[in-house]
Amino acid sequence: MSLSKLGITGSEKDYQLWISSAEKKTSYPLTGHEHPYGIKMSCIPATGLLQQQLEGSTSASALQEAFLEGPQELQDQFILKPRHSARNQARKQQGKVSDKKTVRKSSLKNWAFGCISRTREVNEHPCLPPTKTKQLFGAPLEDVCDNDTLPTPILDMLSFINHKGPFTEGIFRKSGSIKSCRALKKKLNCGDTVNLNDVPIFVISSVLKDFLRNIQGSIFSASLYDKWLDVIDQGNDEDKIKATQRLLDQLPRANVVFLRYLFAVLRNIEQHSSSNQMTAYNLSVCITPSMLCLSNSGSSENFTKQISFIQFLIENCLKIFGEDITCLFGETSVSSDNSNITDITDNSEKVAGM
Incomplete structure (x- = not known):
């Protein structure tokens, strides 16, 4: 949906959606468990992301550059990155993850499009398995x-x-x-x-x-x-x-x-x-x-x-x-x-x- 909206040609396999949080001072990819199908990418232009950077430019490359970089003052952003650069950034950040083991929850107001952040540090403090509701139908x-x-x-x-x-x-x-x-x-x-x-x-x-x-x-x-x-x-x-x-x-x-x-x-x-x-x-x-x-x-x-x-x-x-x-x-x-x-x-x- 993002590729089509931004006029970017290429396969969806070549890109990955990331979230950038000013509060965390870092960014990380959406790996799939966030299930972001409800995020309406059509809301992106309303943030001023494109208007501040482009003011009339309609080329695909300019749109892509503005979307990927974005102004620093925005608190939280969704970022579309080519997968090769995303992998490189992930490798650089991997060494920093071990120093940030605090699990934090962000309020709904602080997340763009009403999303709640999910941390990547759950491995150090694993949760107990969720208790399954005893189902009436379909059981012995x-x-x-x-x-x-x-x-x-x-x-x-x-x-x-x-x-x-x-x-x-x-x-x-x-x-x-x-x-x-x-x-x-x-x-x-x-x-x-x-x-x-x-x-x-x-x-x-x-x-x-x-x-x-x-x-x-x-x-x-x-x-x-x-x-x-x-x-x-x-x-x-x-x-x-x-x-x-x-x-x-x-x-x-x-x-x-x-x-x-x-x-x-x-x-x-x-x-x-x-x-x-x-x-x-x-x-x-x-x-x-x-x-x-x-x-x-x-x-x-x-x-x-x-x-x-x-x-x-x-x-x-x-x-x-x-x-x-x-x-x-x-x-x-x-x-x-x-x-x-x-x-x-x-x-x-x-x-x-x-």
């Missing part, structure tokens, strides 16, 4: 669970959907606004408190599917993928249930906890399919891609088996996970009128004691 489930207890935001979303989903037509089939989904996901990932009553239910169900889809290693464990699909080829329903339970025993405990809650919600929705138009098959079609799809398993035959397996789990979840899953969310009282659904009591303390 056991990493975001506390003693096999699901994270509160996930329990809240499951509880909310279990409460209102049975009488919401197209739940898990209809998607929420992409913008609203991103906003909710960002708040949950940052640990912000969210009042779900202020969020559309389709946004909540979409974000829950997003969480499910991004569980690292898959909720069903990618290493067991083929074995899960083999369940549907077992003889009768009793054989399928036993095969499923054997595989559940191989999953991390946190994964089983989540599956119990999830299928309790799906069963509750399926029980009211006359109101929400979401049968066990319809639910499996909509939620299977978030649970049991691998990038290398996109054949239509595999997808059909995946859907059949999830449908089987929904229809037989009481035998597979235990009849007590109907009480995971506490006592629920619902009415056939979607607008008249009583509040439910979250019974999340049962998770760890299952």
